[in-house]
Amino acid sequence: MKITLAQLNYTIGDFDGNTGKIINAVHEAKRQSSSLVVFSELAVCGYPPLDLLEYKSFIEKAEKSVKIIAKECLGIAAIFGAPVVNTAPLGKNLRNAAIFCVDGKIQQIIYKSLLPTYDVFDEYRYFEPSDSFELVEYKGYKIALTVCEDLWFKQPLLSGFGKNKLYKVDPIERLAAQNPDFIINIAASPFAFNHDDIKREILFQNASKYKMPVFYVNQVGAQTEIIFDGGSRVVNSGGFLLNRMPFFEESVETFNLEEVLVSKAEENALPAADRITKIHDAIVLGIRDYCSKMNFKKAVLGLSGGIDSAVTLVLAERALGHENVRVLLMPSQYSSDHSLKDAKDLAENLGIQYDIVPIKDSFNQISSDLAAIFKDLPPGLTEENIQARIRGVILMAISNKFGNILLNTSNKSEAAVGYGTLYGDMAGGISVLGDVYKTDVFRLARFINKDKEIIPENSIIKPPSAELRPNQKDSDSLPDYDLLDKILYSYIELKLSEQEIIDQGLPAEIVAKTIKMVNANEYKRFQTPPILRVSSKAFGFGRRMPLVAKY
Numbered sequence: 001m002k003i004t005l006a007q008l009n010y011t012i013g014d015f016d017g018n019t020g021k022i023i024n025a026v027h028e029a030k031r032q033s034s035s036l037v038v039f040s041e042l043a044v045c046g047y048p049p050l051d052l053l054e055y056k057s058f059i060e061k062a063e064k065s066v067k068i069i070a071k072e073c074l075g076i077a078a079i080f081g082a083p084v085v086n087t088a089p090l091g092k093n094l095r096n097a098a099i100f101c102v103d104g105k106i107q108q109i110i111y112k113s114l115l116p117t118y119d120v121f122d123e124y125r126y127f128e129p130s131d132s133f134e135l136v137e138y139k140g141y142k143i144a145l146t147v148c149e150d151l152w153f154k155q156p157l158l159s160g161f162g163k164n165k166l167y168k169v170d171p172i173e174r175l176a177a178q179n180p181d182f183i184i185n186i187a188a189s190p191f192a193f194n195h196d197d198i199k200r201e202i203l204f205q206n207a208s209k210y211k212m213p214v215f216y217v218n219q220v221g222a223q224t225e226i227i228f229d230g231g232s233r234v235v236n237s238g239g240f241l242l243n244r245m246p247f248f249e250e251s252v253e254t255f256n257l258e259e260v261l262v263s264k265a266e267e268n269a270l271p272a273a274d275r276i277t278k279i280h281d282a283i284v285l286g287i288r289d290y291c292s293k294m295n296f297k298k299a300v301l302g303l304s305g306g307i308d309s310a311v312t313l314v315l316a317e318r319a320l321g322h323e324n325v326r327v328l329l330m331p332s333q334y335s336s337d338h339s340l341k342d343a344k345d346l347a348e349n350l351g352i353q354y355d356i357v358p359i360k361d362s363f364n365q366i367s368s369d370l371a372a373i374f375k376d377l378p379p380g381l382t383e384e385n386i387q388a389r390i391r392g393v394i395l396m397a398i399s400n401k402f403g404n405i406l407l408n409t410s411n412k413s414e415a416a417v418g419y420g421t422l423y424g425d426m427a428g429g430i431s432v433l434g435d436v437y438k439t440d441v442f443r444l445a446r447f448i449n450k451d452k453e454i455i456p457e458n459s460i461i462k463p464p465s466a467e468l469r470p471n472q473k474d475s476d477s478l479p480d481y482d483l484l485d486k487i488l489y490s491y492i493e494l495k496l497s498e499q500e501i502i503d504q505g506l507p508a509e510i511v512a513k514t515i516k517m518v519n520a521n522e523y524k525r526f527q528t529p530p531i532l533r534v535s536s537k538a539f540g541f542g543r544r545m546p547l548v549a550k551y
Helices: 015-031 050-054 056-071 171-176 195-210 257-262 275-293 307-320 337-350 360-374 381-402 412-417 438-448 457-461 481-492 498-502 508-520
Strands: 002-007 036-038 077-085 094-102 105-111 136-138 141-147 158-162 165-168 182-186 214-217 220-223 226-229 233-235 241-244 251-256 299-302 325-329 353-356 405-408
Touching: 002 015, 002 214, 015 036, 015 056, 015 077, 015 251, 050 056, 056 077, 056 094, 056 105, 077 105, 077 182, 094 136, 094 141, 105 141, 141 171, 171 195, 182 195, 182 257, 195 214, 195 233, 220 275, 226 275, 241 251, 251 257, 275 307, 275 438, 299 307, 299 381, 307 325, 307 337, 307 438, 307 457, 325 337, 325 381, 337 353, 337 457, 360 381, 381 405, 412 438, 412 481, 412 508, 438 457, 438 481, 481 498, 481 508, 498 508
Parallel strands: 002 036, 036 077, 141 182, 182 214, 299 325, 299 405, 325 353
Antiparallel strands: 002 251, 077 094, 094 105, 136 141, 158 165, 214 233, 220 226, 233 241
16 A cells, blocks of 8 residues: 655645645545545645634635545545534534545544644634544554644643543544554644754654554645745654655655555664754745745845845845845945945845945935934934934835835844844844844855855954944944853743853853843834744744733
8 A cells, every 4th residue: 555645835725726736646646556645734724724714714615625625536545634613512613633535525534632722823722622532444454643643742731621621632642542553643843943853753752652653744835934844754663764755845755555564674764954954945935935925026125245134135036036136235324345345246146136225315314304303412323223214214115116025134133132123124024034043144154155155255254233333343232142142042942041041151141131131122023024933932923922021
């Protein structure tokens, strides 16, 4: 028996498009003489559909798509995810389901029992958890079919209310007690640069504990902030990786079940991917999918000669093509000649259209207009912010006039401590580097230049500066980025307290100041564009902090 895994890129709410992709993969699996083709969680509607699930018309379209797909399952069976109506008298209106179709009809529906409610997930808002655990039988095999629950090994969590009683479950354990032959797990598991290592360990633990192979199917593609990396895989009964499908691209691959069942491999077939490579590929996919799914053909950004805008430009060019990206160079009276040259050199290296729009006259005019109000107050942060906002106005003018989406170039370190100007350099339709710490921006630049110099070396080695006042450097206001990023990672991703961070040997005064800046600038981050997520804890709706609080 052959099993095909279909790792596809879906669009939320595009039922015709998603259904067409699924049906095409069904026919491709048949051409590969497969008996069963498997798709990811909520493949029919795309993941995560959020409050679209509250619309009756949305669910009706999902039901229609399920029926259309089922009719195509002749001479082959299919498993795919979809929202279905909860027919029980109590509980939420919907269930997150895996649909098993064969002989042109729906043969069986398996419901998800563990509903994640953390970070970007809020499934318990919409779905009723299952408290029943049934195997799927097909062609003489018994299948433990789960919806993302393989990723909950050693975490039997509170999953809901069953007959008005709280209960905890381990779905794999319940299913394993019925002696299945193998596990199929359909998932919508978002990318984070450390998640593949965690996923590999969890699948190893499940497969080896229950002595069963696992066929794991993830989706690929970006849905606004959330990026799905694919990486669908087959693991043998010893927990070792037999095959992993590509990261960040669609793929349909077929596997011989009998070979998987008898596999005695005791080492993984493929090494783990490099962290910076994964971050690079994730962001390129994130830009491409956000623009294509939002119907933006072209993008614009401000190119300063610094490293953040340089890395953003290269990633945008790789996502959209050089002909679909343009940049503006907007020097002020404080911009250095070498910064302007670095920006021009990079644009020319990539074949990118660029325009030079100096902002000195605009700044002087606004300063003159405000002179009567500001009177004898000394210049300072206000004047720096005016320059950033002038640039924002110019970039948005290009965006409006030509229909180019504005790409934000701020990094995570700056966003964390509020080192940015609202309605200025924090403007944009999507934040490209908002989940990448500054130290990793440097690593991305080196990765981009690994074969030849694309980003001018001077952009990488010169001290970071906003160039909004004479001889300004980031280090005037912030700790060195190596130290700053250690503190930020400990506080944001690891959620350590101030004292716990200090206990790592980091300077107490700088730790306290950094945490204060992070907490004080939540209101700024609340107004930023969506941030492409590449870490385990990105700013945005996965990190919900009060704007008004003393903490």
